[in-house]
Amino acid sequence: MISQECYELGSKSSVIREIFSYGLKRKAEIGEDKVYDFSLGNPSIPAPESVKQAILELMELPPEKIHAYSPAPGDPKVRTAIAGSLNRRFGENFRMENIFMTCGAAASLNICLKALLNPGEEVITFAPFFPEYRVWVEGAGAVLNVIPAKLPDFQIDAEAFERAITPKTKVVIVNTPNNPSGVVYSEETIKNLCAILKKKSEEYGAPIYLITDEPYREIVYDDIQVPYLTKYYDDTLVCYSYSKSLSLPGERIGYIVIPDRIADHEHVAPAIAGAARVLGFVCAPSLFQQVVAKCVDDTGDISAYKKNRDILVEGLQRMGYTCVKPQGAFYLFMKALEEDAYAFCERAKKYDLLLVPSDDFGCPGYVRISYCVSEKTILDSMPAFEKLMEDYRT
Ligand code: PLP
Numbered sequence: 001m002i003s004q005e006c007y008e009l010g011s012k013s014s015v016i017r018e019i020f021s022y023g024l025k026r027k028a029e030i031g032e033d034k035v036y037d038f039s040l041g042n043p044s045i046p047a048p049e050s051v052k053q054a055i056l057e058l059m060e061l062p063p064e065k066i067h068a069y070s071p072a073p074g075d076p077k078v079r080t081a082i083a084g085s086l087n088r089r090f091g092e093n094f095r096m097e098n099i100f101m102t103c104g105a106a107a108s109l110n111i112c113l114k115a116l117l118n119p120g121e122e123v124i125t126f127a128p129f130f131p132e133y134r135v136w137v138e139g140a141g142a143v144l145n146v147i148p149a150k151l152p153d154f155q156i157d158a159e160a161f162e163r164a165i166t167p168k169t170k171v172v173i174v175n176t177p178n179n180p181s182g183v184v185y186s187e188e189t190i191k192n193l194c195a196i197l198k199k200k201s202e203e204y205g206a207p208i209y210l211i212t213d214e215p216y217r218e219i220v221y222d223d224i225q226v227p228y229l230t231k232y233y234d235d236t237l238v239c240y241s242y243s244k245s246l247s248l249p250g251e252r253i254g255y256i257v258i259p260d261r262i263a264d265h266e267h268v269a270p271a272i273a274g275a276a277r278v279l280g281f282v283c284a285p286s287l288f289q290q291v292v293a294k295c296v297d298d299t300g301d302i303s304a305y306k307k308n309r310d311i312l313v314e315g316l317q318r319m320g321y322t323c324v325k326p327q328g329a330f331y332l333f334m335k336a337l338e339e340d341a342y343a344f345c346e347r348a349k350k351y352d353l354l355l356v357p358s359d360d361f362g363c364p365g366y367v368r369i370s371y372c373v374s375e376k377t378i379l380d381s382m383p384a385f386e387k388l389m390e391d392y393r394t
Contacts, residue, residue, distance in 0.1 A: 009135060016040065016131075016356050019345075023354045030352070036381035037354045037373070041179065041331065043247035044372040045300045051246055054294035058287060066290060070283045072273055074101025074255070078293040082255060085296040090228040098259055100272055101284035103252035105215045106132065107276075108239035112211050112256060113140040113171065114275035115268065121170040126156050127362035128333065130179050130213070142170070149363045154181040154324055154333070158192040165200045171209050172197065176226060177216040180361050180368035181333040182309075182326020184220060187227050194233040207235045207263035215241040215254070218299040220328035221306045234261045242292050244329075247300045253288040305330045308371040308378050315382050319389050330372040333358070336365055337392040347391060351384035 013021070016039050023037040058066050073079065079096035086092050102108045117123070119141035125133055127149040137144040145164055150157040156174075174193070176185040185193075194210070201208045212229045217240070220226055230236045241254035258269050312332055313325050322335040334355075336344035341357035341364060348355050348367075358366035371378060 005138075014131065015360055019354050019356060022349075026352060026354075033376075033380065035352045035354065036377055036384055038369040038371065038381075039354050039356055041244075041370050041372060042249060043244055043300070043330075044374065045247055045302065045304050047247040048295065048298050048300050050295045050298050051248070051291060054291045055287070057294070058290055066287050068286060070101070070286050070289060072276060072281075072283055074099065074284055075286070075289050075293070078289045079255075081293040081296050086257065089297075090231065092228070092230060092259075094257065094259070097269075098257055100256040100258060100276070101289055102239075102254045102256055102276070103281060103284055104243050104249070104254040105213055105239050105241035106136075107252070107279075107281060107284075108241065108254050108256045109133075109173070109211065109213060110136050110139070110279060111272055111275045111281070112209075112237050112239060113137060113142065114279060115271035116171055116209055117142040118170075120168065122166060122168040123171045123173060124161065124164055124169055125173040125175075126161070128154070128178070128180050128358060128366070129173075129362050130175055131360040133173060143168075145169075146362045149181075152324065154178070154183040155185060155189045156193055158189075158196060161193065162196045162200070165196070165208070167204050167206070169200070169208055170206075171211055173211045173213060174229070175213040177214075177220055177326075177328025178331075179216065179329055180331045180356075180358065180366075181324065182329050182331050183324060184224050184226050184327040187225070190227045190229065190232050194229075197233055197235070201235070201263075209262070210236045211239060212236060213239045215244045216329040218245040219302050219305065219330060221302075221309065222327065224327045226328070230257065230259050234259070235263050237262065242288075245299045246292070246295060248288065251285060251288045251291075253284055253292055255284075304375065305372065308373070308375060311375070311378050312369065312371055316385060319386055321385070321389065330370060332369040332371055333363075333366050334369060336367055337389070339365055341365055341367055348384075348388050350391070351387050353381060353384045353388060 019039040027035045079099040082099050083094040117140045121142045123137045124145045126147045147160050238257035243249035345355050345357045355367040
């Protein structure tokens with residue numbers, strides 16, 4: 001017998017991937033520009049010019065300097081550059097020892113979960129949440145508990161959170177700016193969350209680690225501030241990725257911040273290295289470690305996402321759809337026009353609108369619209385949204 005768990009994970013693709021595949025098929029049938037595919041979170045803006053320049057400069061170096069294995073936690077110069085950037089931007093005091101280079105946020109989270117959790121321990125996250133969390137938490141042998149969404153603003157329900165914490169709770173995962181809601185947790189939300197974490201860790205006499213998953217940190221609109229969580233709670237690990245901020249999802253590059261002040265640091269830091277080892281990561285891609293070190297304060301030009309957001313929010317609300325205006329990331333979370341979001345998405349397909357039902361995000365009755373597409377797709381899709389609304393009126 002092989003692993004039933006892995007067999008199941010590998011043989012059924014995610015809802016998002018299924019819709020994306022359907023979109024490819026449909027585009028081949030009726031034409032690329034007639035299908036409005038809002039399924040995937042693949043950045044649509046190009047990587048900044050500085051990324052290309054960095055690659056070109058690095059190509060001048062002897063190949064053995066750029067393609068070799070780096071030390072497992074990453075190239076010391078790269079880690080120093082990242083620590084420096086975080087210190088400048090967030091008033092922190094990190095050193096290279098606090099930075100562990102990874103293959104993106106998925107790797108960062110898997111490494112942290114593997115390092116922190118023992119079988120049967122519990123992880124809490126907040127709906128709506130990125131569906132892969134369930135796969136990763138269960139892959140680490142732990143149990144995922146989901147706090148229902150707080151309506152109408154999709155911030156955190158502090159009371160429900162406090163009630164859900166048990167002596168087995170070891171980790172809490174937050175994702176802000178959030179996929180799929182686009183919401184940024186306010187400073188007040190973060191302060192309440194951290195006060196509860198402190199109170200409960202003291203009550204149970206054991207640390208509860210906060211993992212903050214932040215691939216969208218720099219993708220925020222209207223001068224919204226995203227609190228840097230290590231400033232609010234000592235036992236915080238930051239999982240970062242350049243997939244979205246530099247539009248480099250295929251290059252697999254990110255890092256974990258392991259502050260000196262987290263509880264049991266002398267065991268947690270080696271456990272992070274051990275988890276990366278057992279998961280077979282060896283080291284993060286060497287070329288792209290050096291690329292990001294050269295672009296450490298850069299972000300792609302996100303004005304196109306902002307424009308898409310504004311057109312969508314204005315257009316959809318005018319038609320009568322309900323959604324919270326996203327403050328960050330490139331997703332819009334819209335209420336379906338019937339309770340069953342799957343049925344709603346099926347009906348949307350009649351108009352070649354490809355939307356993702358929200359059930360796997362732990363918040364039924366909504367759809368996720370990934371607006372990291374061209375402005376033309378957004379504009380051309382408006383009549384289809386109009387027809388879908390009409391369909392429900394008749
Ligand atoms: N976490 C969230 C919330 C995401 O949306 C994604 C990707 O879409 C990831 C993690 C994984 O990102 P990466 O490409 O860095 O592994």
